[in-house]
Amino acid sequence: MATDTVLELVGVTRVFGEGAGQVVAVERADLRVGKGELLLIMGPSGSGKTTLLTMAGGLLPPTSGHIRLGGRDLTALSDGELSRLRQQHIGFVFQSFNLLAALTALENVEVALGLAGRDGQGAKREARRLLEDLGLGHRLHHHPRDLSGGEKQRVSVARALANNPELVLADEPTANLDSQKGREVVELLRKVAKEMGKTVIVVSHDHRIRELADRVLWLEDGKLKEMEVHRDPVCGMEIDPARAKASLAYEGKVYYFCAAGCLQLFQKDPGQFLASQSSAL
Amino acid sequence: MVSIARRNLFAERGRLFISVGGVAFAVLLILTLLGLYRGFTRAFTLYIDNVKVDLWVAQQGARADMMHSVSLMPRGTQGKLEAVPGVEEVHPFIGRSVVFPWKGEAVSTYLVGYDVDSNLGGPLRVAQGKAEPGPGEIIVDKVFSRNKGISLGDRLPIGGSLRADSSPPLQVVGVAEGGNTGLFQFSFVSRNEAESLLQMTGFANYFLVHLDRGQDPAQAAARIEAAAPGVKAFTVSAFSESNRELLTEIFLPIIAVLVLIGFGVGTVVIGLTIYTATMEKSREYGVLKAIGATNRRLYRIVLEQAIISDMLGYALGVVLAFVVVGAAERFVPVFVADLQVLDLAAALGIALLMGGLASYFPVSRLVRLDPALVFRA
Numbered sequence: 001m002a003t004d005t006v007l008e009l010v011g012v013t014r015v016f017g018e019g020a021g022q023v024v025a026v027e028r029a030d031l032r033v034g035k036g037e038l039l040l041i042m043g044p045s046g047s048g049k050t051t052l053l054t055m056a057g058g059l060l061p062p063t064s065g066h067i068r069l070g071g072r073d074l075t076a077l078s079d080g081e082l083s084r085l086r087q088q089h090i091g092f093v094f095q096s097f098n099l100l101a102a103l104t105a106l107e108n109v110e111v112a113l114g115l116a117g118r119d120g121q122g123a124k125r126e127a128r129r130l131l132e133d134l135g136l137g138h139r140l141h142h143h144p145r146d147l148s149g150g151e152k153q154r155v156s157v158a159r160a161l162a163n164n165p166e167l168v169l170a171d172e173p174t175a176n177l178d179s180q181k182g183r184e185v186v187e188l189l190r191k192v193a194k195e196m197g198k199t200v201i202v203v204s205h206d207h208r209i210r211e212l213a214d215r216v217l218w219l220e221d222g223k224l225k226e227m228e229v230h231r232d233p234v235c236g237m238e239i240d241p242a243r244a245k246a247s248l249a250y251e252g253k254v255y256y257f258c259a260a261g262c263l264q265l266f267q268k269d270p271g272q273f274l275a276s277q278s279s280a281l
Numbered sequence: 282m283v284s285i286a287r288r289n290l291f292a293e294r295g296r297l298f299i300s301v302g303g304v305a306f307a308v309l310l311i312l313t314l315l316g317l318y319r320g321f322t323r324a325f326t327l328y329i330d331n332v333k334v335d336l337w338v339a340q341q342g343a344r345a346d347m348m349h350s351v352s353l354m355p356r357g358t359q360g361k362l363e364a365v366p367g368v369e370e371v372h373p374f375i376g377r378s379v380v381f382p383w384k385g386e387a388v389s390t391y392l393v394g395y396d397v398d399s400n401l402g403g404p405l406r407v408a409q410g411k412a413e414p415g416p417g418e419i420i421v422d423k424v425f426s427r428n429k430g431i432s433l434g435d436r437l438p439i440g441g442s443l444r445a446d447s448s449p450p451l452q453v454v455g456v457a458e459g460g461n462t463g464l465f466q467f468s469f470v471s472r473n474e475a476e477s478l479l480q481m482t483g484f485a486n487y488f489l490v491h492l493d494r495g496q497d498p499a500q501a502a503a504r505i506e507a508a509a510p511g512v513k514a515f516t517v518s519a520f521s522e523s524n525r526e527l528l529t530e531i532f533l534p535i536i537a538v539l540v541l542i543g544f545g546v547g548t549v550v551i552g553l554t555i556y557t558a559t560m561e562k563s564r565e566y567g568v569l570k571a572i573g574a575t576n577r578r579l580y581r582i583v584l585e586q587a588i589i590s591d592m593l594g595y596a597l598g599v600v601l602a603f604v605v606v607g608a609a610e611r612f613v614p615v616f617v618a619d620l621q622v623l624d625l626a627a628a629l630g631i632a633l634l635m636g637g638l639a640s641y642f643p644v645s646r647l648v649r650l651d652p653a654l655v656f657r658a
Contacts, residue, residue, distance in 0.1 A: 050653065050656045051653075053656065054652070054653045054656060057571065059570075059571055059652040059653060060652070060653060079575075079576070080575060083570075083573050083574065083575045084573065085573075086571065086572060086573040087572065087573025088573070091572075092568075092571050092572060092655070094568070094655055094656065095656070098564065098565070098567075098568040098655055100285065100288075100565050100568070100569075101292065101565070102285070102288035102289045102291075102292035103283060103285070103288055107283045107288070110282065110283055111282065111283060111285065111569070111572075112572050112573075113282075114282025114283065115282070115569070115572060115573045115574050115578070116573065119282050123282075159572070171656045
């Protein structure tokens with residue numbers, strides 16, 4: 001394991017169910033993420049992104065393979081040890097913010113500190129500092145119901161950072177936000193990676209994040225691979241497979257289309273478009 | 282750390298109200314029943330416990346409780362008892378339940394004929410009127426007086442056709458306290474009056490025995506039974522206990538069932554509210570689990586919620602119990618309740634048990650909580 005590698009997945013597989021109903025959610029995934037890196041994992045719904053994130057967070061054991069965080073093998077830890085690990089070394093940012101409704105913004109952050117054994121005025125000061133750093137100094141005593149989506153997500157980020165973790169896992173952090181707030185949150189996560197030196201893994205469908213990520217991986221049918229740039233073979237437009245209007249397997253390769261019309265043209269004479277694609281390359 | 286349990290509870294006032302109300306109702310029911318039981322058992326033998334004698338002697342084979350007593354002994358037995366070594370003096374006791382018509386209904390009282398000169402077996406405290414009944418006079422209990430609308434100066438037609446002469450009804454000359462057993466009330470006349478009224482001349486229902494100083498009552502009772510065949514001698518505590526047995530046999534099972542119902546209602550109400558609150562917050566518990574809370578920490582949150590609801594419900598229930606018991610004693614004179622520290626402690630234990638049981642099901646759900654839940658939109 002390289003010295004700056006924070007998270008490492010080695011041959012990680014997760015299978016749900018048995019027999020005919022068996023589903024392989026993640027298959028032999030290998031991954032290394034370094035300190036200060038912002039990694040984006042994309043993929044269609046049901047591709048295993050959340051399962052991968054859950055395993056990386058020590059919330060779900062893999063069926064086989066190993067997950068190492070800062071040199072510790074998560075698969076060898078007990079439930080209690082995993083809880084302590086999550087308290088101190090992993091921060092979570094959720095799609096639905098998942099703040100505790102009965103607590104104020106300040107208390108939501110304090111809870112994370114309290115779970116790690118930091119109580120009293122010191123914890124309160126630390127929670128306040130984190131929220132103020134994220135521009136929420138004026139919203140400390142507001143309950144989640146009184147905060148906007150962007151503010152809630154910033155409280156969620158503050159909670160994730162409360163115990164100065166090495167790894168921050170964010171699940172669809174922009175899904176419930178408008179484009180401006182979504183971008184602000186992603187920029188904040190980038191800042192967390194670059195200025196605070198945290199390893200940040202974001203799972204998302206949001207293609208707007210791609211430009212801010214250091215690396216983008218594609219997860220489909222449980223398999224993790226480097227993100228390819230897909231182009232519609234008919235019109236040449238860059239296509240995000242998750243947002244493609246249509247796809248077609250042809251001669252062992254999957255092609256993605258921006259519209260049903262492009263697919264129909266392709267189906268009439270694939271050779272014409274593949275030849276022009278080859279010549280373009 | 283900020284108390285999540287407390288914040289969750291007080292954030293949902295309606296649910297808290299139901300939960301606290303359920304426990305309060307259970308505690309109220311349990312305390313009132315326990316108080317009623319204590320009150321009845323104390324009141325039931327208050328009279329017996331305060332008759333200053335060493336032994337009660339009854340007819341052998343008769344039930345020892347006064348309510349159902351058919352103990353009847355010839356007056357000649359008194360001499361046999363007085364002859365027993367260690368016996369200082371013996372007083373005949375006449376007493377039995379009588380029914381008489383009053384304001385259109387048949388009412389009953391336990392009529393005691395006692396030795397007015399020694400006051401042995403007389404009323405415990407006279408609250409109104411004369412302290413001693415003369416010929417043709419009666420002292421009634423305060424509860425009996427209030428329940429039946431009997432006042433000083435009223436004339437009670439007790440005895441009816443039993444009366445040996447054609448003397449007029451008994452006139453109420455005093456109202457006494459301490460003669461309410463809950464099931465019936467004592468009324469007092471002179472022994473001569475009772476003998477005449479109940480045609481008991483030459484007989485006694487019980488004999489009240491004083492022993493010489495330093496005599497052991499149990500040993501003296503054994504000597505009496507040996508010397509006077511056909512009698513059974515009781516120490517005061519044994520006689521009191523055998524009278525209480527009647528109450529215990531009748532009421533204890535009923536009270537036990539009602540306490541159990543109260544316990545069940547309280548447990549179900551608090552259990553359901555805590556369970557639904559936990560299930561509704563299962564996502565939040567998942568979040569806590571994800572950010573490092575151990576299962577034990579989650580249990581503590583649920584248990585703390587149950588205990589807080591419990592304690593608030595208990596406090597409210599205790600206050601309500603005192604209010605209800607106080608009001609009942611005021612408006613329903615026959616109602617006797619005695620709330621003791623021991624019962625308050627028992628109710629507290631029951632309330633805590635309710636909280637513990639109520640949190641069992643939510644906690645068992647938390648064990649199975651899938652942490653991946655927090656990643657679902």
